[in-house]
Amino acid sequence: MAGLFSRLFHKKKPQEILCAAVVPAAGSFTRMAGRDKILSPLGEQPVLAHTLRALELCPYITEIVIVPRRELIVPIGQLCRDYGFQKITKVVPGGESRTHSVLNGVREVSGQAELIAIHDGARPLLSQEVLERAIARAAQCGAAAPAVPVKDTIKRARDGVVEATLNRSELFAIQTPQVFQGDLIRTALIKALEEGAELTDDCSAVERLGIGVALTQGDYRNLKITTPEDLAVAEALLGWEDEA
Ligand SMILES: Nc1ccn([C@@H]2O[C@H](COP(=O)(O)OP(=O)(O)OP(=O)(O)O)[C@@H](O)[C@H]2O)c(=O)n1
Numbered sequence: 001m002a003g004l005f006s007r008l009f010h011k012k013k014p015q016e017i018l019c020a021a022v023v024p025a026a027g028s029f030t031r032m033a034g035r036d037k038i039l040s041p042l043g044e045q046p047v048l049a050h051t052l053r054a055l056e057l058c059p060y061i062t063e064i065v066i067v068p069r070r071e072l073i074v075p076i077g078q079l080c081r082d083y084g085f086q087k088i089t090k091v092v093p094g095g096e097s098r099t100h101s102v103l104n105g106v107r108e109v110s111g112q113a114e115l116i117a118i119h120d121g122a123r124p125l126l127s128q129e130v131l132e133r134a135i136a137r138a139a140q141c142g143a144a145a146p147a148v149p150v151k152d153t154i155k156r157a158r159d160g161v162v163e164a165t166l167n168r169s170e171l172f173a174i175q176t177p178q179v180f181q182g183d184l185i186r187t188a189l190i191k192a193l194e195e196g197a198e199l200t201d202d203c204s205a206v207e208r209l210g211i212g213v214a215l216t217q218g219d220y221r222n223l224k225i226t227t228p229e230d231l232a233v234a235e236a237l238l239g240w241e242d243e244a
């Protein structure tokens, strides 16, 4: 399987890249105490508007497919018009799991895009540097994602008792955008779903094929809004960026 995708991406220059973005935004925000994190205000704009702007500003991204819950398709279409986003090509409904939602989006990407960058709607503080590094690396090797070294000591435990202390030097927190050669991620997601795999990210689908995913330098500020305090942290980071 690995040979199938060993195309000559290393010959590509970043300016020759056509990259689509798929934005899964159809989660159920169960860890947000009932708040819809995608449309929650962050600074003066909804979380999703920050996320989309980062993607829109990237010169390598030529099209953006958004994947919200079905009932939010119309309001999100309106949000895109209100904020003047030009690269949104489709807004399609999500599915029962993140992987289903991502595949729904990936299926709507045009044939022109060689690369697909999958970025959580709930990660609004994406910088151009993190985005471009992941795209450039994926253009060379077919699959890349930003990561940051974990800061805490991580234990594996069972029934509330520690079983092991993991070697922190080998542990990374993976972020998005996760960027892949288009045929590779389509194949990987379809196979993972056919096999009933439950995945929390898209790299895992590619890893299951035995294909290596390159890590690029992420950013601790590229946080995912997961629990209510993440919104407060994101607000503080936005203010901090404005002061800098
Ligand atoms: N069926 C799903 C589940 C998740 N997501 C998206 O995947 C990203 C990461 O998921 P997560 O933060 O776990 O979102 P939620 O599912 O909303 O959160 P929770 O697990 O707390 O319910 C989010 O942008 C979320 O909207 C999606 O598009 N479709």
Ligand SMILES: C[C@](O)(CO)[C@H](O)COP(=O)(O)O
Binding pocket: 098, 120, 173, 174, 175, 176, 200, 201, 202, 224, 226
């Ligand atoms: C894709 C992801 O954001 C990478 O960090 C993360 O795995 C999503 O996981 P969650 O379980 O949906 O929070």
